[in-house]
Amino acid sequence: MASVKKDNRLTSSQSFMCVGFAGFFSKTVTSPLEVVKIKSQVGTFHCKRGFCQSFLLIYQHEGLRGFWKGNLASCLRLFPYTAVHLSAYKKIVHLHMDQVGFIPQWRAIFAGGLAGVAAALVTYPLEVVETRLIAQNCRQPMYIGVVHTLSKIYRSEGLLALYRGFSLTVLGAFPFSIGCCAVYMNLDKLWQEPPFRFTPLQNFISGCLAAGVSQALSYPFETVKRKMQAQSARLPHFGGVDVHFNGMIDCFIQVVRNKGVLSLWNGLTANTLKIVPCFGLLYTCFEMCKQVCLYRNGYIVSPLSYKLAPGVDQSLGPYELEEVKRYLKNRNFGSGESSFGNRW
Template identity: 75%
Template structure:
């Protein structure tokens, strides 16, 4: 049995803000790595010649700003994702705790998975927007921001396009 103890040092809102700002900081610092990773996944010319060369090519073709493409939407997604994940986890964990505050390890793992899936379901369209913003060239942009990207995808490709790849995200969470 795992034991979960209540921690009252921070209020829920303080906890949420700490998680949110820590996420924004880490996301911003690691954004260049995320950009190179996503460009490698979509198979752009940048990323066919190695990791370090990719950085150099991106910088030469699009400038320093290119390493933070999609970072604002990524940071915007962190707050609702964290709130939904944390809130769902706490709600479900409290349902399964016994009167001594204990819960089995498997129930805690399943609870974490369910919380992650619910948070991902509600914030996934912003992840799609982030990927689209990163995949486009800074100097010849198709999308002009978060709202424009969301409406453009919905208008031209349909609502379900905002969830393209979601099933793979769920599989990744389960395994």
């Protein structure tokens, strides 16, 4: 069974920054595909003529701006989601980690699922906002901006409306985590080398593979969740949802009865085309940011490669390494010996 070793070479703030920047960049680049995917899941008229026609209809009715609806809410959700996820994952993993810092693969998957649910609980209202903004026509808007959407949903539908469909996030988190983690944690066998030696291209392919498998497993939960988020008796055409239902189980039944089982995977084409490069860019951008941080911390010789700095103890944390450098610098200050840079 594969295992993952805790890496302490990045500080918590550096890890947060790397994940946040990578997520913001990847989501913004792939936002048009996300818009088409969500409209297909909700069942608005834009998706009735197929994948390619959806782009044309959105452009004709809403213009280019329509392809980036809800992107701000999606990006804002990244930062608290990342912070909570990292914090929860760190605490859960610490409980299952042995004395030398290793954790079995199945426990890491379980920890990832629980951390994902905890992070989703905090940021779920922003996901509802994203769905509502995307489902509406931005030229005839019911909602204007993130704050206005949150306020209007709360005032007109109540607090529970901001968590409608959350149970599906819980149910879908585990097949997603299992697919993503199981693939990504065993890539060393595929590439026949450890992950820290992966090239940017290998990281891109790795992210695509993990995302494709995990999304295929959890997609029906995602589809029903989006329908529940979008539906509201206070919106025109009930928010554009193609079936009317009462609750999660009834939504599954109505979708299968009226649209067929395969309709649970509506928008999978757009989702695959979106999630594959999104995750690929996410992993690749994260690794590039990580290289910059490791270079600044003194672990590698260049931000363009993972070549380890000679003489540096890679097991030391960033602050410990800085203390060692400071000690050696003070000890050699004023001496005629070789400089600190040459010794390290």
